[in-house]
Amino acid sequence: MIAVLFSDFLISCTNLFSYSPFDINLKTQHLNANSIESLQSVVVSNNDTIRIAVISDTHNNYDDLEDAITSINRMDDIRFVICCGDITNWGTTDEFRWYKERIEKSNIPVITMIGNHDYLSNGYLVFQRMFGDTSFSFTYAGYNFVFFDDVVWENNNQAPDFAWLQNSLSTTKKNLLFAHIPVWSDQLEGTFAQQMDSIISDNGVIGAIYGHDHSYEHLTRDGTDQYMINDIDDRCFALVALSGSQMTLRILEY
Protein backbone atom coordinates (compact mmCIF):
# COMPACT_ATOMS: atom_id res chain seq x y z
CA MET A 1 0.00 0.00 0.00
CA ILE A 2 2.84 2.35 0.90
CA ALA A 3 4.48 1.51 -2.44
CA VAL A 4 1.25 2.38 -4.30
CA LEU A 5 0.92 5.65 -2.43
CA PHE A 6 4.56 6.45 -3.09
CA SER A 7 4.26 5.77 -6.81
CA ASP A 8 1.03 7.82 -6.97
CA PHE A 9 2.86 10.63 -5.27
CA LEU A 10 5.77 10.49 -7.70
CA ILE A 11 3.38 10.57 -10.66
CA SER A 12 1.08 13.31 -9.40
CA CYS A 13 3.54 15.51 -7.58
CA THR A 14 4.38 18.60 -9.60
CA ASN A 15 7.21 19.63 -7.37
CA LEU A 16 8.87 16.59 -5.84
CA PHE A 17 11.72 18.28 -3.99
CA SER A 18 10.67 21.62 -2.58
CA TYR A 19 13.37 23.64 -0.88
CA SER A 20 10.99 26.13 0.69
CA PRO A 21 7.46 27.46 0.18
CA PHE A 22 9.18 30.78 -0.50
CA ASP A 23 11.46 29.45 -3.22
CA ILE A 24 10.60 30.52 -6.78
CA ASN A 25 11.52 27.43 -8.75
CA LEU A 26 9.73 28.19 -11.98
CA LYS A 27 10.76 29.31 -15.43
CA THR A 28 9.71 32.57 -17.04
CA GLN A 29 6.33 32.03 -18.64
CA HIS A 30 4.89 35.40 -19.88
CA LEU A 31 1.30 34.25 -19.41
CA ASN A 32 -0.14 37.76 -19.77
CA ALA A 33 1.84 38.48 -22.94
CA ASN A 34 0.66 35.16 -24.40
CA SER A 35 -2.97 36.00 -23.58
CA ILE A 36 -2.68 39.47 -25.13
CA GLU A 37 -1.01 38.04 -28.25
CA SER A 38 -3.79 35.50 -28.55
CA LEU A 39 -6.42 38.24 -28.24
CA GLN A 40 -4.79 40.54 -30.75
CA SER A 41 -4.39 37.75 -33.31
CA VAL A 42 -8.14 37.94 -33.94
CA VAL A 43 -9.32 40.95 -35.95
CA VAL A 44 -12.07 42.87 -34.15
CA SER A 45 -14.14 45.71 -35.54
CA ASN A 46 -14.04 48.90 -33.49
CA ASN A 47 -17.83 49.00 -33.76
CA ASP A 48 -18.38 45.65 -32.05
CA THR A 49 -19.68 45.55 -28.49
CA ILE A 50 -16.90 43.95 -26.47
CA ARG A 51 -17.82 41.86 -23.46
CA ILE A 52 -15.28 40.84 -20.88
CA ALA A 53 -15.53 39.04 -17.56
CA VAL A 54 -13.76 40.47 -14.53
CA ILE A 55 -12.98 38.45 -11.42
CA SER A 56 -10.97 39.43 -8.38
CA ASP A 57 -9.49 38.34 -5.07
CA THR A 58 -9.47 34.64 -5.73
CA HIS A 59 -7.03 33.98 -2.83
CA ASN A 60 -7.32 30.31 -1.80
CA ASN A 61 -10.88 29.84 -3.09
CA TYR A 62 -9.83 27.44 -5.82
CA ASP A 63 -13.20 25.70 -6.15
CA ASP A 64 -14.96 29.04 -6.59
CA LEU A 65 -12.40 30.09 -9.18
CA GLU A 66 -12.80 26.82 -11.04
CA ASP A 67 -16.60 27.23 -11.01
CA ALA A 68 -16.29 30.82 -12.25
CA ILE A 69 -14.12 29.70 -15.16
CA THR A 70 -16.60 26.92 -15.98
CA SER A 71 -19.46 29.42 -15.88
CA ILE A 72 -17.61 31.92 -18.11
CA ASN A 73 -16.74 29.10 -20.54
CA ARG A 74 -20.48 28.52 -21.03
CA MET A 75 -20.98 32.12 -22.24
CA ASP A 76 -20.04 32.38 -25.88
CA ASP A 77 -19.82 36.16 -26.28
CA ILE A 78 -17.08 36.95 -23.76
CA ARG A 79 -13.75 37.86 -25.35
CA PHE A 80 -11.43 37.50 -22.36
CA VAL A 81 -11.19 37.40 -18.59
CA ILE A 82 -9.42 39.88 -16.33
CA CYS A 83 -8.45 39.05 -12.77
CA CYS A 84 -7.89 42.14 -10.61
CA GLY A 85 -5.30 40.58 -8.31
CA ASP A 86 -4.89 38.86 -4.95
CA ILE A 87 -4.59 35.43 -6.49
CA THR A 88 -2.71 34.23 -3.39
CA ASN A 89 -2.82 34.74 0.35
CA TRP A 90 0.87 34.46 1.14
CA GLY A 91 2.63 34.96 -2.20
CA THR A 92 4.01 31.42 -2.32
CA THR A 93 4.92 29.79 -5.62
CA ASP A 94 2.53 26.90 -5.01
CA GLU A 95 -0.39 29.29 -4.62
CA PHE A 96 0.48 30.89 -7.97
CA ARG A 97 0.65 27.40 -9.52
CA TRP A 98 -2.73 26.41 -8.11
CA TYR A 99 -4.28 29.60 -9.56
CA LYS A 100 -2.61 28.93 -12.90
CA GLU A 101 -3.94 25.35 -12.99
CA ARG A 102 -7.49 26.74 -12.72
CA ILE A 103 -7.22 29.53 -15.29
CA GLU A 104 -5.68 27.09 -17.75
CA LYS A 105 -9.17 25.58 -17.95
CA SER A 106 -10.48 28.80 -19.49
CA ASN A 107 -11.48 28.65 -23.15
CA ILE A 108 -10.62 32.31 -23.57
CA PRO A 109 -7.51 34.31 -22.63
CA VAL A 110 -7.07 35.32 -19.00
CA ILE A 111 -5.13 38.42 -18.01
CA THR A 112 -3.98 38.61 -14.41
CA MET A 113 -3.04 41.62 -12.28
CA ILE A 114 -0.98 41.68 -9.12
CA GLY A 115 -2.66 42.36 -5.78
CA ASN A 116 -1.27 43.32 -2.41
CA HIS A 117 -1.27 39.72 -1.11
CA ASP A 118 0.66 38.63 -4.20
CA TYR A 119 3.48 40.95 -3.15
CA LEU A 120 4.08 39.09 0.11
CA SER A 121 7.29 37.10 0.53
CA ASN A 122 8.77 36.59 -2.95
CA GLY A 123 5.37 36.87 -4.65
CA TYR A 124 6.37 39.90 -6.70
CA LEU A 125 9.18 37.90 -8.33
CA VAL A 126 6.93 34.88 -8.83
CA PHE A 127 4.32 37.10 -10.51
CA GLN A 128 6.94 38.57 -12.82
CA ARG A 129 8.21 35.12 -13.82
CA MET A 130 4.75 33.69 -14.33
CA PHE A 131 2.78 36.62 -15.77
CA GLY A 132 5.25 39.39 -16.67
CA ASP A 133 5.31 43.08 -15.69
CA THR A 134 3.03 44.19 -12.87
CA SER A 135 1.98 47.34 -14.77
CA PHE A 136 1.20 46.90 -18.44
CA SER A 137 -1.18 48.01 -21.15
CA PHE A 138 -2.45 46.90 -24.53
CA THR A 139 -4.91 48.07 -27.14
CA TYR A 140 -7.83 45.98 -28.29
CA ALA A 141 -10.81 46.91 -30.45
CA GLY A 142 -9.98 50.59 -30.17
CA TYR A 143 -9.74 50.54 -26.38
CA ASN A 144 -6.59 51.15 -24.37
CA PHE A 145 -6.58 48.65 -21.49
CA VAL A 146 -4.27 49.91 -18.74
CA PHE A 147 -3.33 47.65 -15.82
CA PHE A 148 -1.78 49.68 -13.03
CA ASP A 149 0.11 48.20 -10.09
CA ASP A 150 -0.95 50.54 -7.28
CA VAL A 151 0.08 48.42 -4.28
CA VAL A 152 1.75 50.59 -1.63
CA TRP A 153 2.22 48.94 1.77
CA GLU A 154 3.34 45.50 0.58
CA ASN A 155 5.63 47.26 -1.90
CA ASN A 156 7.82 48.56 0.92
CA ASN A 157 5.46 51.53 1.38
CA GLN A 158 6.55 52.97 -1.96
CA ALA A 159 4.49 55.32 -4.11
CA PRO A 160 2.86 53.74 -7.18
CA ASP A 161 4.52 54.69 -10.45
CA PHE A 162 2.15 57.50 -11.40
CA ALA A 163 4.50 58.69 -14.17
CA TRP A 164 4.02 55.28 -15.84
CA LEU A 165 0.25 55.61 -15.50
CA GLN A 166 0.27 59.10 -16.98
CA ASN A 167 2.36 57.93 -19.94
CA SER A 168 0.32 54.78 -20.53
CA LEU A 169 -3.05 56.47 -20.81
CA SER A 170 -3.77 57.32 -24.41
CA THR A 171 -4.82 60.69 -25.66
CA THR A 172 -6.41 59.19 -28.78
CA LYS A 173 -7.97 55.92 -27.59
CA LYS A 174 -10.69 55.17 -25.04
CA ASN A 175 -8.93 54.31 -21.79
CA LEU A 176 -10.00 51.62 -19.35
CA LEU A 177 -8.16 51.39 -16.06
CA PHE A 178 -7.72 48.25 -13.98
CA ALA A 179 -5.95 48.27 -10.63
CA HIS A 180 -6.12 46.19 -7.49
CA ILE A 181 -6.41 48.93 -4.86
CA PRO A 182 -9.38 51.29 -5.34
CA VAL A 183 -8.43 54.94 -5.43
CA TRP A 184 -10.62 55.51 -2.36
CA SER A 185 -8.99 52.73 -0.34
CA ASP A 186 -6.85 53.27 2.77
CA GLN A 187 -3.59 52.32 1.00
CA LEU A 188 -3.91 55.29 -1.36
CA GLU A 189 -5.59 57.76 0.98
CA GLY A 190 -4.20 61.30 0.76
CA THR A 191 -1.73 62.48 -1.87
CA PHE A 192 -1.64 59.16 -3.77
CA ALA A 193 -5.42 59.25 -4.22
CA GLN A 194 -5.26 62.88 -5.32
CA GLN A 195 -2.60 62.09 -7.93
CA MET A 196 -4.50 59.08 -9.23
CA ASP A 197 -7.81 60.96 -9.33
CA SER A 198 -6.13 63.77 -11.21
CA ILE A 199 -4.55 61.44 -13.80
CA ILE A 200 -7.85 59.58 -14.30
CA SER A 201 -9.91 62.72 -14.82
CA ASP A 202 -7.30 64.45 -17.00
CA ASN A 203 -6.94 61.53 -19.42
CA GLY A 204 -10.49 60.66 -20.31
CA VAL A 205 -10.70 57.28 -18.59
CA ILE A 206 -14.15 55.89 -19.43
CA GLY A 207 -14.17 53.43 -16.56
CA ALA A 208 -12.03 52.03 -13.77
CA ILE A 209 -12.35 48.62 -12.12
CA TYR A 210 -10.69 47.52 -8.88
CA GLY A 211 -10.69 44.62 -6.44
CA HIS A 212 -9.20 44.46 -2.94
CA ASP A 213 -12.06 45.13 -0.52
CA HIS A 214 -14.07 42.01 -1.49
CA SER A 215 -17.40 43.76 -2.03
CA TYR A 216 -19.21 45.63 -4.78
CA GLU A 217 -19.11 49.39 -4.89
CA HIS A 218 -19.86 51.87 -7.66
CA LEU A 219 -18.75 55.48 -7.43
CA THR A 220 -18.60 58.28 -9.93
CA ARG A 221 -15.51 60.37 -9.27
CA ASP A 222 -14.94 63.45 -11.42
CA GLY A 223 -17.34 62.04 -13.99
CA THR A 224 -15.62 58.64 -14.27
CA ASP A 225 -17.50 55.48 -13.35
CA GLN A 226 -15.36 53.49 -10.96
CA TYR A 227 -16.22 50.04 -9.65
CA MET A 228 -14.90 47.77 -6.96
CA ILE A 229 -15.98 44.19 -7.56
CA ASN A 230 -16.69 41.25 -5.28
CA ASP A 231 -14.16 38.60 -4.38
CA ILE A 232 -14.57 35.18 -5.98
CA ASP A 233 -15.82 33.80 -2.65
CA ASP A 234 -19.10 35.69 -3.30
CA ARG A 235 -19.54 33.37 -6.30
CA CYS A 236 -20.05 36.15 -8.82
CA PHE A 237 -18.10 37.99 -11.47
CA ALA A 238 -18.49 41.28 -13.32
CA LEU A 239 -19.69 41.29 -16.89
CA VAL A 240 -18.36 44.42 -18.58
CA ALA A 241 -19.77 45.60 -21.90
CA LEU A 242 -17.89 48.17 -23.98
CA SER A 243 -19.64 49.99 -26.75
CA GLY A 244 -18.30 53.24 -28.17
CA SER A 245 -17.39 55.43 -25.21
CA GLN A 246 -19.75 53.61 -22.87
CA MET A 247 -18.79 51.02 -20.28
CA THR A 248 -21.53 49.17 -18.43
CA LEU A 249 -20.91 46.69 -15.65
CA ARG A 250 -23.22 44.23 -14.00
CA ILE A 251 -22.56 41.50 -11.48
CA LEU A 252 -23.52 37.96 -12.47
CA GLU A 253 -23.88 35.19 -9.92
CA TYR A 254 -22.98 31.65 -10.82
Place this chain on the structure above:
Amino acid sequence: MIRIMFLLLAGMLSLPVSVFAQKNHAGYLRPDVVEIQYAGNYGLMSLGLGQEFCKDILSSYLVLGYLPKAVNGVEVKSLAVKNTIQMKQFDFRNNRLQLYTGVSVIYYKVHNTYTRFPKYFPKGYYDFPTSLHAAPLIGSSFLWNTTKNKLAFFWEFATLDYYLINYFKNRSMNFLNLWNLSFGMTLHFN
Protein backbone atom coordinates in the same frame (compact mmCIF):
# COMPACT_ATOMS: atom_id res chain seq x y z
CA MET B 1 -7.52 31.00 13.61
CA ILE B 2 -7.08 27.57 12.04
CA ARG B 3 -3.37 28.25 11.59
CA ILE B 4 -3.09 29.21 15.26
CA MET B 5 -4.65 25.85 16.13
CA PHE B 6 -2.10 24.11 13.91
CA LEU B 7 0.75 25.85 15.68
CA LEU B 8 -0.71 25.02 19.09
CA LEU B 9 -0.93 21.39 18.01
CA ALA B 10 2.68 21.55 16.91
CA GLY B 11 3.62 22.96 20.28
CA MET B 12 1.67 20.22 22.06
CA LEU B 13 3.62 17.60 20.17
CA SER B 14 6.76 18.94 21.74
CA LEU B 15 5.20 18.83 25.21
CA PRO B 16 5.73 15.10 25.79
CA VAL B 17 9.38 15.69 25.12
CA SER B 18 9.73 17.91 28.14
CA VAL B 19 7.30 15.91 30.29
CA PHE B 20 8.76 12.47 29.77
CA ALA B 21 12.37 13.32 29.32
CA GLN B 22 14.47 11.72 32.03
CA LYS B 23 17.75 13.45 31.40
CA ASN B 24 20.00 15.41 33.65
CA HIS B 25 20.79 19.01 32.80
CA ALA B 26 24.03 18.17 31.05
CA GLY B 27 22.13 15.67 28.91
CA TYR B 28 19.76 18.37 27.78
CA LEU B 29 22.59 20.43 26.39
CA ARG B 30 24.42 17.64 24.58
CA PRO B 31 22.81 16.57 21.29
CA ASP B 32 22.12 12.85 20.83
CA VAL B 33 21.88 13.11 17.11
CA VAL B 34 22.95 15.33 14.23
CA GLU B 35 21.04 15.35 10.97
CA ILE B 36 21.75 16.78 7.57
CA GLN B 37 18.85 17.05 5.18
CA TYR B 38 18.29 17.89 1.54
CA ALA B 39 15.09 19.86 0.71
CA GLY B 40 11.88 19.57 2.74
CA ASN B 41 10.69 23.13 3.54
CA TYR B 42 13.84 24.20 5.46
CA GLY B 43 15.98 25.18 2.47
CA LEU B 44 18.28 23.52 -0.03
CA MET B 45 20.16 21.97 2.89
CA SER B 46 19.56 21.97 6.61
CA LEU B 47 21.50 20.95 9.66
CA GLY B 48 19.76 19.78 12.81
CA LEU B 49 20.89 18.99 16.35
CA GLY B 50 18.54 16.69 18.19
CA GLN B 51 17.73 14.97 21.42
CA GLU B 52 15.98 11.62 21.72
CA PHE B 53 13.66 10.73 24.55
CA CYS B 54 11.55 7.89 25.89
CA LYS B 55 13.70 5.09 24.51
CA ASP B 56 14.16 7.01 21.27
CA ILE B 57 10.42 7.13 20.55
CA LEU B 58 10.36 10.91 20.69
CA SER B 59 12.90 13.24 19.22
CA SER B 60 13.25 16.96 19.00
CA TYR B 61 15.61 18.84 16.71
CA LEU B 62 16.71 22.39 16.30
CA VAL B 63 17.15 22.82 12.56
CA LEU B 64 18.90 25.55 10.59
CA GLY B 65 18.11 25.67 6.89
CA TYR B 66 19.43 27.69 4.01
CA LEU B 67 18.57 28.22 0.38
CA PRO B 68 21.22 30.34 -1.36
CA LYS B 69 20.17 32.97 -3.88
CA ALA B 70 22.32 31.29 -6.54
CA VAL B 71 19.86 28.38 -6.85
CA ASN B 72 16.63 30.10 -7.89
CA GLY B 73 17.26 33.81 -7.35
CA VAL B 74 15.92 34.13 -3.80
CA GLU B 75 17.51 33.57 -0.42
CA VAL B 76 15.65 31.70 2.30
CA LYS B 77 16.88 31.22 5.86
CA SER B 78 14.95 29.10 8.29
CA LEU B 79 15.08 28.11 11.93
CA ALA B 80 12.86 25.23 12.99
CA VAL B 81 11.94 23.05 15.90
CA LYS B 82 11.22 19.63 14.48
CA ASN B 83 9.45 17.11 16.70
CA THR B 84 8.93 13.51 15.69
CA ILE B 85 7.27 10.50 17.25
CA GLN B 86 8.04 6.93 16.26
CA MET B 87 5.01 5.01 15.01
CA LYS B 88 6.56 1.65 14.26
CA GLN B 89 9.93 -0.02 14.45
CA PHE B 90 10.99 -3.11 12.53
CA ASP B 91 14.15 -4.94 13.59
CA PHE B 92 15.46 -7.58 11.24
CA ARG B 93 18.87 -9.19 11.57
CA ASN B 94 20.97 -6.25 12.69
CA ASN B 95 19.01 -3.66 10.73
CA ARG B 96 16.35 -1.26 11.95
CA LEU B 97 13.58 0.46 10.00
CA GLN B 98 11.56 3.14 11.76
CA LEU B 99 8.39 4.89 10.63
CA TYR B 100 7.68 8.20 12.25
CA THR B 101 5.49 11.25 12.03
CA GLY B 102 5.87 14.72 13.42
CA VAL B 103 5.61 18.40 12.87
CA SER B 104 8.08 21.23 12.52
CA VAL B 105 7.43 24.78 13.54
CA ILE B 106 9.47 26.84 11.11
CA TYR B 107 10.47 30.47 11.30
CA TYR B 108 11.43 31.87 7.89
CA LYS B 109 13.62 34.85 7.24
CA VAL B 110 12.55 35.80 3.74
CA HIS B 111 12.08 39.07 1.89
CA ASN B 112 8.69 40.71 2.61
CA THR B 113 7.76 38.04 5.16
CA TYR B 114 6.92 39.21 8.64
CA THR B 115 6.47 38.11 12.21
CA ARG B 116 5.44 41.64 13.09
CA PHE B 117 4.30 43.77 10.20
CA PRO B 118 5.78 47.27 9.75
CA LYS B 119 3.99 50.12 11.49
CA TYR B 120 2.45 51.50 8.30
CA PHE B 121 0.12 48.48 8.19
CA PRO B 122 -3.05 49.06 10.23
CA LYS B 123 -3.37 46.80 13.26
CA GLY B 124 -4.93 43.48 12.27
CA TYR B 125 -4.51 44.05 8.52
CA TYR B 126 -2.93 40.60 8.32
CA ASP B 127 -4.24 38.24 10.94
CA PHE B 128 -1.16 36.04 11.30
CA PRO B 129 2.61 36.34 10.92
CA THR B 130 3.65 35.19 7.46
CA SER B 131 7.08 34.06 8.64
CA LEU B 132 5.85 31.28 10.93
CA HIS B 133 4.52 27.96 9.68
CA ALA B 134 3.79 24.49 11.02
CA ALA B 135 4.94 21.70 8.73
CA PRO B 136 3.50 18.20 9.34
CA LEU B 137 5.72 15.37 8.17
CA ILE B 138 5.84 11.62 7.83
CA GLY B 139 9.04 9.72 7.30
CA SER B 140 11.12 6.63 7.60
CA SER B 141 14.70 5.98 8.64
CA PHE B 142 16.93 3.02 8.03
CA LEU B 143 19.85 2.03 10.20
CA TRP B 144 21.70 -1.01 9.00
CA ASN B 145 24.02 -3.14 11.09
CA THR B 146 22.93 -1.50 14.34
CA THR B 147 25.75 -3.06 16.31
CA LYS B 148 28.43 -1.23 14.36
CA ASN B 149 26.78 1.77 12.73
CA LYS B 150 25.46 4.98 14.17
CA LEU B 151 24.57 6.42 10.81
CA ALA B 152 21.00 6.24 9.50
CA PHE B 153 19.41 7.38 6.26
CA PHE B 154 15.95 8.88 6.19
CA TRP B 155 13.34 10.24 3.82
CA GLU B 156 10.40 12.44 4.68
CA PHE B 157 7.21 13.72 3.10
CA ALA B 158 6.29 17.14 4.43
CA THR B 159 3.65 19.76 3.80
CA LEU B 160 2.55 23.04 5.35
CA ASP B 161 -0.33 23.90 7.67
CA TYR B 162 -1.69 26.38 5.13
CA TYR B 163 -1.60 23.81 2.33
CA LEU B 164 -3.68 21.37 4.37
CA ILE B 165 -6.17 24.14 5.12
CA ASN B 166 -6.45 24.72 1.36
CA TYR B 167 -7.04 21.01 0.85
CA PHE B 168 -9.89 20.89 3.35
CA LYS B 169 -11.38 24.07 1.89
CA ASN B 170 -11.24 23.00 -1.78
CA ARG B 171 -12.46 19.72 -3.20
CA SER B 172 -10.38 20.38 -6.33
CA MET B 173 -7.02 20.24 -4.54
CA ASN B 174 -4.93 17.14 -5.15
CA PHE B 175 -3.84 15.85 -1.74
CA LEU B 176 -0.63 14.31 -3.05
CA ASN B 177 0.35 17.62 -4.63
CA LEU B 178 0.61 19.22 -1.21
CA TRP B 179 3.55 17.11 -0.13
CA ASN B 180 7.23 17.28 -0.96
CA LEU B 181 10.00 14.76 -0.53
CA SER B 182 13.30 15.20 1.25
CA PHE B 183 16.05 12.91 2.41
CA GLY B 184 19.04 13.00 4.68
CA MET B 185 21.33 11.31 7.14
CA THR B 186 21.43 11.19 10.91
CA LEU B 187 24.44 10.46 13.05
CA HIS B 188 23.62 9.08 16.52
CA PHE B 189 26.04 9.62 19.38
CA ASN B 190 24.74 6.96 21.73
